[in-house]
Amino acid sequence: MNSQDQTNRSRRPVKPRKRRGIPWWAWFFVGLIGLGGLLYGVDLAMSEGKVPRGVTVGGVDISGVDKSQAEQRLRNDLGERTRQPVTVLAGNMSSTIEPAKSGMQVDWGATVDQAGQQPLNPITRIRSFFETREVGIISKITDEGLNRSLNRVERELTRDAENAKLSVGADGKADIKEDKPGQTVDRELLDTEVRENWLNTDGRVNVEATITPADADKDAAERAAKQYVKPATAKNLVFHGRDKVDGVITPQNWHEILTFKVDGGEFMPEWNSEKAQEILSEQLSSTEVEYRDASFEFNGDDITVVPSKDGVEIKWKETLGDLQGKALDKKQRDHEVVYEDKKAEYTTEQAKKAHFDDVVGTFTTGGFSGPSGTNIRRVAEMVNGAIVLPGETFSLNGHTGPRGTAQGFVESGIIIDGHAGKAVGGGISQFATTLYNASYFAGMEDVAHTPHSYYISRYPAGREATVYEGAIDLKFKNPFDTPVRITTDVSGDSVTVRLHGVKQVDVESIPGERTNPTSPKKMELDGDDCSPSSGAPGFTITDTRVVKDLKGKELSRETQRTVYDPQPIVSCK
Known part of the structure; x- marks a missing residue:
């Protein structure tokens, strides 16, 4: 290509480029944003002060x-x-x-x-x-x-x-x-x-x-039930007694005999032998014979010996033995009852040799009247004629039993908290003191006696006793080989107790000096049962009992010490 052609080409007219505008969709979004802003503003304005949506x-x-x-x-x-x-x-x-x-x-x-x-x-x-x-x-x-x-x-x-x-x-x-x-x-x-x-x-x-x-769960209980309850209740456990009489522990009885306690997470059995004995005893009682000591019946001056009787008793310890072993043994369910002869402790022969001709101990006290006298007479009636066999212990509370109005006792004086008061059966302590002294001089063995808290002048100091039903008792034991009989006599304002039997000892009482005096305190009380008192000093005293045989040989010498509180000076409001 020549230069002329290039010049001509460069001179050709150039068409102007067409100018582009903003796309429609851009205007749409601008409008949408504007509308959104408008709506946002309206929504915000309308929601002002309200809880958010x-x-x-x-x-x-x-x-x-x-x-x-x-x-x-x-x-x-x-x-x-x-x-x-x-x-x-x-x-x-x-x-x-x-x-x-x-x-x-x-x-x-x-x-x-x-x-x-x-x-x-x-x-x-x-x-x-x-x-x-x-x-x-x-x-x-x-x-x-x-x-x-x-x-x-x-x-x-x-x-x-x-x-x-x-x-x-x-x-x-x-x-x-x-x-x-x-x-x-x-x-x-x-x-x-x-x-x-x-x-x-x-x-x-x-x-x-x-x-x-x-500690112990249901599984442990089930294990114990299988190990103990199941075999124990499988069959009757039979104990063969005399005269073809049997005692039977049935499966239904075991709920009274077999119980369990927890130990280390396991249930351990406890076998109540006493309950087993009770169940069997009801069935086997006819095979036992109760022994009886010889005794006496009195009709005036006539004495009749009631013969002794030997007995037969079941030896329960040997009979039941290993109760657990017996209960769990599935094969051996039959056992023999073991018996023993029970001889009378005081025989007919001994009783026939006995007599009550000697007064082995006697004592008298007096100075009572009114309600106290009523109670003393009543308790004397109850004790009169009582027999204390060789080796036997006599208990005043045990012999009389309850001492209330139903038994004929009345309200009378007693000592309460160191001063005088009243209660049904009051005054019986005078009888107790009289009985204590009679047994003292009879050579009886003192088992239990309690002195009064303060001294009462009608009793021998250091040689007296009080009683209170259910709490304080008078007891003595017959240490001899012959029985004694207690007799009582109430006359006027005095009571006498005698022990009759075979005299074997002489007894002497040696009182000591009164020492360590203490002064009484003053008290002011009210109430209808208040009893004024001028009081009395307290003191300490000893009493020595010397027991000798009938030839004068000393057998024993015992000293007891008694401390008496001062009797308070009481005034009544």
């Missing part, structure tokens, strides 16, 4: 209303529910809390405030059309009221572990009760859970419990 409290929608309306709506919809009892669950135990009584309320205003302010983020506002946001309820709790309720709830959610129970039923079968685990709850955790969850929609608060297993 999509907010719920306890399932109640409070969005789009002002705070006062939201608060009222919550009161209306949730108020009743928040006053209902709350169930607290721990393990398999439960308790309840009444909110009103426990100082638990809802702070409605704070709950609404928790919903927050209107969000400025347009994306958040758009999402609120499609999403909900649950806001928790805020509580207002009084510590004192809640703590009081939680103390109770803690107790009700706590229990000790209970072992399984094993017993033999009346039907002869094992009776097993399941064990119960113990549990405790942590007090701080309980407080936290209740505070945070008492407004749960289901009305329940769950608290974790610490579980403590029982």
Whole structure:
């Protein structure tokens, strides 16, 4: 190509380029943004001061209303529910809390405030059309009221572990009760859970419990039942007595004999031999013969000997022996009863040699009258004629039994708390002192006697006794090989007690000096039974009893020491 051609080509006219405008879709988006901004502004303006959209409290929608309306709506919809009892669950135990009584309320205003302010983020506002946001309820709790309720709830959610129970039923079968685990709850955790969850929609608060297993569970009970109850109750356990009389422990009897205790997580058997003996004794009693000592019957001056009788008794220790071994032996279910002869301790021959011609001990006291005399006469009647066999112990309380109005006794003087008072049967201590001295000089063995708390002048100092039904007794034992008979005589204001038998000893009483005097205290009493007293000093005294045989040989010498309290000076209001 030549240069001319290039020049011509460069001179050709150039067409102007067409100018492009803003695309339609750009205008569309600009308009959409503008509309969105307008709607955002309108929405924000209309929502000012109102609860944000999509907010719920306890399932109640409070969005789009002002705070006062939201608060009222919550009161209306949730108020009743928040006053209902709350169930607290721990393990398999439960308790309840009444909110009103426990100082638990809802702070409605704070709950609404928790919903927050209107969000400025347009994306958040758009999402609120499609999403909900649950806001928790805020509580207002009084510590004192809640703590009081939680103390109770803690107790009700706590229990000790209970072992399984094993017993033999009346039907002869094992009776097993399941064990119960113990549990405790942590007090701080309980407080936290209740505070945070008492407004749960289901009305329940769950608290974790610490579980403590029982020492002995149901499995242990079942093992013991198989090992002990099953073989023991399989068949009758038979004890063959004399004269073809049998005693039988049936399967139904074992509930009285076989019990269990827990030891080391296992049930260990306890065999009640006494109960087994009781069951068998009722059936075998006809095979025994009760022994009887010789005794005496008096008709005036005539004495008749009631003969002794030898007996036969079952030796229960040897008969029952290894009760567990017998009970668990499935093959050997028959056993022989073991007997022993029981000889009379005081025989007819001994009784025939005895006599009551000698007065071996006697004593007299006096100075009583009125109600005391009535009681002394009555107790003397009850004791008159009593026989104390060789080696036997006589008990005044045991011989007379109750001494109340039904037995003919009346109210009379006694000593109460160191001063004079009254009670039914009062005055009998004078008879006790008389009997004590008669037995003293008869050479009887002192088993039990109690001096008065302060000295009474009509009795020998250091050689007297008081009694009180059920508490203070007078007892003495016959140490000789011959019996003694007690006789009594009440005449006027005096009572005499004599012990009759075979005289074998002479007895002497040697009183000591009164020492260690103590001064009386003053007392002022009221009441109809108050008895004024001028009082008397207390002191200490000894008494020595010397026992000699009939040839004068000393057999024993015993000294007893008695301390008397001062008798108080009593004035009556």
